[in-house]
Amino acid sequence: MLKKFSAFPGVAGPVVVIVMDGYGQPKNEAGSAIAAARKPTLDALFAQCPNISLRAHGTAVGMPSDDDMGNSEVGHNAIGAGQVYAQGAALVANAIADGAIWADDAWKQIVAGAKAGANGKAGALHFIGLFSDGNVHSHIDHLKAMVAQAKVEGVKTVRIHALIDGRDVPETSALDYVVPFEAFLKELSTDGFDARIASGGGRQYITMDRYDANWPMVEKGWHTHVLGEGTQFANATDAINGLRAQHPGTIDQDLPEFVIAEGGKPIGTIEDGDSVVFYNFRGDRAIEITRAFVEDDFAKFDRVRAPKVTFAGMLQYDGDLQLPKRFLVAPPAIKDTSGEWFSKMGFAQFACSETQKFGHVTYFWNGNRSGKFEGETWQEVPSDVVPFEQRPWMKAAEITDAMIAAIKSGQHKILRCNFANGDMVGHTGNFRAATMAIEAVDLALARLLPVIEAAGGVALITADHGNADEMYELDKKTKQPAQNKDGSFKAKTAHTLNPVPLVLFDKVSGGKLGLKQTETAGLSNIAATVANLLGLEKHEKWDESLLEVK
Numbered sequence: 001m002l003k004k005f006s007a008f009p010g011v012a013g014p015v016v017v018i019v020m021d022g023y024g025q026p027k028n029e030a031g032s033a034i035a036a037a038r039k040p041t042l043d044a045l046f047a048q049c050p051n052i053s054l055r056a057h058g059t060a061v062g063m064p065s066d067d068d069m070g071n072s073e074v075g076h077n078a079i080g081a082g083q084v085y086a087q088g089a090a091l092v093a094n095a096i097a098d099g100a101i102w103a104d105d106a107w108k109q110i111v112a113g114a115k116a117g118a119n120g121k122a123g124a125l126h127f128i129g130l131f132s133d134g135n136v137h138s139h140i141d142h143l144k145a146m147v148a149q150a151k152v153e154g155v156k157t158v159r160i161h162a163l164i165d166g167r168d169v170p171e172t173s174a175l176d177y178v179v180p181f182e183a184f185l186k187e188l189s190t191d192g193f194d195a196r197i198a199s200g201g202g203r204q205y206i207t208m209d210r211y212d213a214n215w216p217m218v219e220k221g222w223h224t225h226v227l228g229e230g231t232q233f234a235n236a237t238d239a240i241n242g243l244r245a246q247h248p249g250t251i252d253q254d255l256p257e258f259v260i261a262e263g264g265k266p267i268g269t270i271e272d273g274d275s276v277v278f279y280n281f282r283g284d285r286a287i288e289i290t291r292a293f294v295e296d297d298f299a300k301f302d303r304v305r306a307p308k309v310t311f312a313g314m315l316q317y318d319g320d321l322q323l324p325k326r327f328l329v330a331p332p333a334i335k336d337t338s339g340e341w342f343s344k345m346g347f348a349q350f351a352c353s354e355t356q357k358f359g360h361v362t363y364f365w366n367g368n369r370s371g372k373f374e375g376e377t378w379q380e381v382p383s384d385v386v387p388f389e390q391r392p393w394m395k396a397a398e399i400t401d402a403m404i405a406a407i408k409s410g411q412h413k414i415l416r417c418n419f420a421n422g423d424m425v426g427h428t429g430n431f432r433a434a435t436m437a438i439e440a441v442d443l444a445l446a447r448l449l450p451v452i453e454a455a456g457g458v459a460l461i462t463a464d465h466g467n468a469d470e471m472y473e474l475d476k477k478t479k480q481p482a483q484n485k486d487g488s489f490k491a492k493t494a495h496t497l498n499p500v501p502l503v504l505f506d507k508v509s510g511g512k513l514g515l516k517q518t519e520t521a522g523l524s525n526i527a528a529t530v531a532n533l534l535g536l537e538k539h540e541k542w543d544e545s546l547l548e549v550k
């Protein structure tokens with residue numbers, strides 16, 4: 001059990017953690033939609049309330065290096081768990097570096113499955129996943145290592161189904177990955193080994209939906225990768241060039257599906273006896289397509305044909321559901337999360353977001369568990385299914401309504417929510433829409449904070465990583481927004497490496513409480529800070545609290 005905190009008895013009302021997804025603090029405000037937004041509530045918070053900056057990227061959230069940006073998974077894991085674990089990106093890289101991945105049964109079964117095939121014919125080994133070095137959901141180097149190893153181990157046919165990124169990497173960078181990769185595959189395709197990209201499409205167009213927001217996306221992916229339906233091209237380089245010509249102005253993440261074919265016949269449909277590796281390590285956008293491959297009674301869409309394959313995920317994406325059963329690398333064993341320990345202390349907890357971030361404040365927050373801890377109430381507000389630059393306010397108002405009702409009910413001591421706007425609209429690369437996204441969050445805070453105050457509570461306002469804080473690619477040398485030849489700025493759709501704020505909204509302690517800016521302060525310090533605000537010592541596993549009691 002958590003001990004009493006001697007320096008502070010705890011607030012009378014609720015403790016609320018508000019995550020403004022994608023709200024970073026840039027060094028340079030040029031190109032920041034946050035700086036450009038009209039946001040009187042946030043401005044007043046920063047002027048009047050204790051506030052510090054937190055590290056939200058790189059090793060501070062369990063990524064392999066400090067060149068890695070943060071993301072929602074590692075950010076919410078760190079906030080919810082109060083600890084930093086080596087995350088999927090690092091675990092997979094290590095397992096490849098020391099060869100442990102090849103020695104594991106899962107990889108052996110994948111290779112054996114493809115070699116055995118079906119009906120007296122060897123099968124193919126398929127890799128489906130996000131095709132970039134973003135290191136948020138996947139890394140192309142992992143794919144490269146697996147293709148090379150498959151050849152060494154005697155697999156004859158490899159087919160890659162490439163989900164084009166442009167969201168964790170520059171928005172039209174597809175050819176930077178596709179061209180060298182096709183060259184790599186060609187070079188490797190000797191001595192009876194044949195490895196090629198077989199299908200693909202924009203990651204926001206096919207396959208990589210999350211949280212049941214848009215199953216037709218996954219259905220489209222199934223038709224592309226498994227059934228081989230889509231616009232046909234001779235190779236993936238031609239596909240990217242061809243699709244760009246057919247759909248001018250479409251950025252990579254939104255490119256439609258393509259299929260590589262020879263003589264009108266797709267080269268990489270997925271058949272009985274094949275093996276399939278979904279090579280993303282991150283779970284949210286991997287779960288739906290995984291279900292389509294592994295569930296016998298799958299009913300989310302008509303699969304038309306469900307091949308009998310040996311399937312593995314790069315990681316296990318959901319420990320509670322054991323999804324999938326076969327995985328190449330064990331996920332981080334996240335234990336003793338704040339959700340679990342506050343539940344054990346008998347506190348009722350409330351979590352709310354809209355669909356796009358709902359799993360972030362539930363599944364990621366609770367250490368990639370899809371089940372609730374006792375005393376938890378979760379509320380999902382259905383997200384729009386539209387390009388978010390068309391609705392930059394998203395569901396900020398409805399989330400606020402739900403939070404206000406939950407606070408007023410007096411039923412929950414600890415509440416958490418995520419406003420998706422800064423991130424989801426930031427990912428579109430639309431500067432104007434991103435300023436509106438931040439303004440919508442500001443309006444939400446203007447409504448929510450007085451209700452928290454009236455309930456005798458406090459709020460910690462923070463973010464999981466940056467995004468809207470840099471809407472243009474920065475020139476590597478000048479650090480100023482980079483320009484296209486026509487003088488326009490190069491839109492940036494990815495997250496940033498910037499720190500995020502932590503603001504303590506406290507109108508109840510009479511100025512007794514503050515926040516300590518330490519050199520290592522990061523997202524994993526929030527859980528202990530919440531514990532102290534509740535009048536409890538942190539769990540021994542959690543990183544230090546940042547609460548200052550005067």
Ligand SMILES: O=C(O)[C@H](O)COP(=O)(O)O
Binds near residue numbers: 073
């Ligand atoms: O999945 C996505 O949308 C991006 O790759 C990362 O965004 P998130 O980490 O904020 O979800």
Ligand SMILES: [Mn+2]
Binds near residue numbers: 021071072075423465
């Ligand atoms: Mn996020």
Ligand SMILES: [Mn+2]
Binds near residue numbers: 022423495
């Ligand atoms: Mn994001």
